[in-house]
Amino acid sequence: MNYKSPDDFLKSLLEDEEQKKIIEEISKDKSPEEILETIIGE
């Protein structure tokens, strides 16, 4: 993976898709409510 930001670096360490998703949503400055909504809604 061609990761160039610390965020992407962090995601590259994780194997679990939901853990990656949590990091991804946090990186978008989403609130906990929005993060849960996004993950559960999918």
Next chain:
Amino acid sequence: MIEFDYEIIRDEGDEVVTYEPDKIPTELPNIVYIEGPNSSGKSTLLNIIALGLYGLKNDKLDSNLKTQINHLVNSNHQELTFNLKIKKQGRTIIESEKPDGDVSDIKVYEYKDGNRTPIMPDNFQNKYNLIYDIPQNPIDRLNQLIKEIRNTQRNYKKDVKYFRKYLRNTIEEINSSRNPKLISQKKKEIKENEKEIENKKAILKKKEETLDQLEKYTYSRFIRDYTAKCTNLHEQIEDLEGKLEHKERTKKARDSKLGNRIEETREQINQIEDIHLELSDILKSVLPDEEKHHLDIWNRISFNDVIETLEFEDDLEIEVNDLKEIVSKKIEEKDEEKALTKAEMYNGLIDFLEDYKIEDILVPGVEKDVNEFIEILETKAQKYEDTLNYYDNLEKAKSHLNELESKISKVENKLFPNIRNLKEKRSEDYVKEEYRDYQNRLESKRELLEEYDKKLQKYEHKYAKKALDPDNIEEIYSDVIDEEEISSYTNYTEKELNQKIKSLKDQIEDIEDRIKELEFQIEMDKNKLSSLKSEEKHKYHNQREEIKNLNQKAKILESKLNDEYDKYITKLIDEDINIDECESEEERKYYEKVSNYLGNKVGFIRHGQEEYQVEYIDLIKNVIKTESGKEIMLSDMGTGQSQSAYLKGLLNTNDNRKIIALFDEVAMMDTYSLNPIYEKFKELYQKDQLLAGVVVQKADEMNTVSKMEM
């Protein structure tokens, strides 16, 4: 194009000096190299551009640089005003200004379709990436990239922790919200308990009816029995009193040897009489109807005159023989083993089914539910229990009759002849002994009468408590004995009947207690149900398990960020790693990823005359590995080359924000080292990812060079 203008009015103690851009052109190409002597305004220009693009609010900017920038606006001895525009292809993209020297506020605008709109710091940083750096010690600055990872990890740890707190709160909210599954479960429990109450009440009713019948039967039966026994005893007492009166008149002394023999005989006769009496009760329960007439004869046998006449009534011997024969015959007919096996089987089945009686299950074959089936089994078990009692009493009767026969034989064949011999030598004492014998018998009969009378009173009291008419005892008895319910109890002895009544009362009390317990439970469940129904259903109710799993994963993530990853990156920063002593494969992989990350960030390096694509930078071994397989020790890299690698690392981002890059004091970098930077600037500019790239260098002469074309 970068257009700028500024004015710094500085109080230098002895005079107030105004500084304006006089050496550097106020219009610069978007990619530009500026060199010049100290105090020519190079750093001031970069500081003003950074200040104008919210540099003081940018977390990634080096703190020393921020101090310099801050000095521009927050010093008492100087006032700054400026205007800055960054244009591309003739159109203004961003404008920043500080029109008032007294106020530190900076105004930043974004242009769209020729109209300018204010843009706030957060929004600015989402859209633009200000990079401002002085790459003095490139190895240390690579470490800065590592520290950036640690800061990022720590920030994420806080956010994940906060997210987990939210998840836990959400789970708690779901748990305390309306729960259809729980409501349904509660309804089912109430229904099951109501059904059990219904069943219990039916059983209770039946047992109460049986108890009522059994009490009527028992009390009326024994009032009749003890009344008859008391009447009989009264008659015997009257007879003995008459005989005693007669003997009193004729009493004479008898010799002591005869007296001893009479005493011994009397004791034997008393024992015979006790056995006879006990047999009366037993025989009543074992004799078949066609043999019941023996009971009348048996009860008429008296022992009052035996000592005087020295013989038993003829009926005694006849009846003992007849009854032995009847009882033996009944014993031969018995099938006790089979009854015992069946009784055990039924009781075993009842015990087993007791655990399932609240279930709505039909027993196959009989098509009854468990409660009804238990009732059938209890009736059957009762029948075999009765049979076993019956056999037990038969054995008792046989044993008593044998004992009676043995004792009668002993008295008749040994004691009576002995007394007769002694009587021939009649003495005064004989009369005396006869007199004493009557007295003893009278006393014994009176005691027995007292005992029977007490029992009679007890049964009359119980009978009265049932509000039965004392004048209708015979009627009650004859009615109840015809009841089918009672038929199996007519062979029971007094003790067995009273035990049965007590057992029934205990069972009834247990059932009543259970019903009360169930009613209380139902009341509580209904309250709970009402409370459950009044609650709102949570919007994530159906995702409860999913959220719990997510929380579990977030917990693991938080732990990784807080413990493992933080420990690994700290070791890397502290240069405290021996790769051969890594605690886990995960730790080894972590360092591998860090090396790859640094490689990605730097992208290309120049070493000697060649340019290489970097595969990874290993800060543990301090080596750069290129895609072509070349390994270059960091210590072998020229400082300029290292600086170049570092700056390219800064420019290698993967977001879409437009970059404004400001690099100062690149003194150690020669043309070979700087060219890759300009190449990167141009590449980004052409991709519309770079708005401005300014490289500043110290030199003796002022010189500004466009790097738009090379």
